[in-house]
Amino acid sequence: SAVISQKPSRDICQRGTSLTIQCQVDSQVTMMFWYRQQPGQSLTLIATANQGSEATYESGFVIDKFPISRPNLTFSTLTVSNMSPEDSSIYLCSVARGLDEQFFGPGTRLTVL
Amino acid sequence: AQSVTQLDSQVPVFEEAPVELRCNYSSSVSVYLFWYVQYPNQGLQLLLKYLSGSTLVKGINGFEAEFNKSQTSFHLRKPSVHISDTAEYFCAVTQYSSASKIIFGSGTRLSIRP
Numbered sequence: 001s002a003v004i005s006q007k008p009s010r011d012i013c014q015r016g017t018s019l020t021i022q023c024q025v026d027s028q029v030t031m032m033f034w035y036r037q038q039p040g041q042s043l044t045l046i047a048t049a050n051q052g053s054e055a056t057y058e059s060g061f062v063i064d065k066f067p068i069s070r071p072n073l074t075f076s077t078l079t080v081s082n083m084s085p086e087d088s089s090i091y092l093c094s095v096a097r098g099l100d101e102q103f104f105g106p107g108t109r110l111t112v113l
Numbered sequence: 114a115q116s117v118t119q120l121d122s123q124v125p126v127f128e129e130a131p132v133e134l135r136c137n138y139s140s141s142v143s144v145y146l147f148w149y150v151q152y153p154n155q156g157l158q159l160l161l162k163y164l165s166g167s168t169l170v171k172g173i174n175g176f177e178a179e180f181n182k183s184q185t186s187f188h189l190r191k192p193s194v195h196i197s198d199t200a201e202y203f204c205a206v207t208q209y210s211s212a213s214k215i216i217f218g219s220g221t222r223l224s225i226r227p
Contacts, residue, residue: 033214033215041219041220042203042217042218042219042220043157043203043217044217045214045215045216048214092156092157094157094215101147101159101162102215103159104149104156104157104158105156106155106156107156
């Protein structure tokens with residue numbers, strides 16, 4: 001398994017500002033992902049965080065809005081830029097060592113006023 | 114591309130009754146299948162997974178699921194539920210490839226009545 005921590009666990013932000021969420025894993029992992037879970041909904045993949053190269057974004061998500069960094073094999077950040085109330089969600093990072101299982105962090109609960 | 118359909122958004126059951134949460138998937142390639150559970154205000158926890166072999170998979174907390182390739186289903190079952198099973202349950206799929214991107218279903222909220 002993998003132990004994943006996220007910071008902050010929750011935040012309340014003003015419209016137009018940006019928030020950077022950190023994801024730390026207790027051991028090196030090949031793949032890291034960022035998901036969004038809007039209120040009462042399922043998880044949607046935002047992007048795959050690639051170590052040493054640009055993240056791979058899913059349809060509907062762009063780098064200008066959700067810049068991602070992955071400086072090494074245990075850490076990644078997701079920034080939610082120029083926030084609006086529609087960005088209020090839970091943001092989760094996950095990691096995968098192989099093809100058959102992902103482990104999820106506890107999530108960051110974001111409220112945008 | 115893969116997709117996952119969870120047919121029931123909410124399932125209310127009485128404590129100690131059996132429950133089945135339905136999941137159907139669509140994919141043009143072979144897949145791995147998962148059930149995750151999300152307890153209130155918590156992250157996701159893996160309940161069980163199907164990779165290959167026996168089509169009946171047993172997971173944690175007394176849950177099991179059966180992979181049915183012909184019906185493209187992966188229904189989750191528990192013979193007797195407990196109040197502590199109240200949670201959101203997500204069925205998910207990922208394809209056999211180097212990219213382990215998971216596609217989630219819309220979720221089923223299981224509520225247990227005493």
